[in-house]
Amino acid sequence: MSVLPLARTAHRHIDVDGVRVFYRESLPERDDAPVLLLLHGFPSASHQFRRLIDVLGSRYRLIAPDYPGFGHTETPDGFTYSFDRLADVTEGFVDALGLTRFVMYVFDFGAPVGFRLAERHPERIAGLVVQNGNAYAEGLSDGAREFVSLRPETPGAEETIRGLLTLAGTRSQYDTGVPDPDLVAPEGWTLDQHFLDLPGRKEAQVALAFDYHSNVLRYDRWQAWLREHTPPTLITWGVGDPFFPEPGARAYLRDVPGAELHLFDTGHFALETHLPEIAPLIAGFLDRAWT
Structure with missing residues (x-):
């Protein structure tokens, strides 16, 4: 009986302007394998892509960093948490690894980080895999609109945000909308909560929550970028x-x-x-987009 090859994955750190960025990188069999940059969401980190890396990483070079304020990445004292700064560090990470062209997987927070990268370096983007990564006003639920409207001066706003940073709030992000929650492994939200409970992490998430409106203000620009560059695009979406x-x-x-x-x-x-279902779609897309 043959066994499908699973990826070998390296777990590394690299310094980007004083930020010690943790990342996972598969070690494919081919040196010239297509590159897929995996940009994670809230409240997770690169560990959300572990199984995808396992099944695709022997054939493609999958790279997944943790943003500042997430996962195993370490930030210096006084680091300012905003989506512009997450993009700055991610851009520096891409530069440090010498990535000149890649397909970009954008999920949740990965969309505002990734589209900032795309605006700065359109020549690097060989294609997009969009998985529940929003760039349109109609893609915001009523709850998301209420979240975006929160401001530091609004009474109770910070308490509302912190309510999402509890174990119950983290688990609900995994379970809500899933017909069979038994298919969701508990270590995902458990590991997310471990990192959220580290010193300073909740403050980082509050700052990013109050900055989220900056992404909505950029939707027109990102849509214009898509129209101008029309990158090969695969959309997989949990409804x-x-x-x-x-x-x-x-x-x-x-x-x-x-x-x-x-x-x-x-x-x-x-x-x-x-x-x-999604992994074969990504594999086929990488084969077509990587030209």
Whole structure:
């Protein structure tokens, strides 16, 4: 009986302007393997891509960093948490690894980080895999709109944000919209909560929450970028997402009409339940986009 090859994965740190960035990198059999940059979401980190790296990493070079304020990445005292700064560090990370061209997987927070990178270096983007990563007003649920409207001076705003940073709040992001929660491994939200409970991490997440409106203000720019560059695009979307509903997935087709769209009956973390369906789609897309 033959066994499908699983990836060998290296776990490393690299310094980017004083930030000790942790990342996972698969070690594919080919030196010239297509590169897929995996940009994680909230409240997770690169560990959310472990199984995807296992199944695709022997054939493709999958690279997944942890942002400042997430996972194993370490930041210096006084680091300012904003989406611009997350993009700055991620750009520095890409430069430090010498990545000149890659397909970019954007999920949740990965979309605002990734689209900032795309604006700065469009020549590097060989294609996009969009998984519940929003760039359209109609892709915001009512709950997401209320979240975006929070400001530090609003009474009770910080308490509302901190309510999402509890174990119950973290688990709900994995379970909500999932028809069969038994398919969701508990270590995902458990590990997320471990990192959220580290010193200074909740303060970092509060700062990013108050900055999230800066992403919505950029939606027009990102849509214009998509129309101008029309990158090869694969969209995989969990339609039960409580933050980013299905219209946000379909909206991409206005600006990238040739995009490939696949909808799944699951929630925000679609890879948790639908890896067997999504991984082959990504593999086929990488083979087509990497030219």
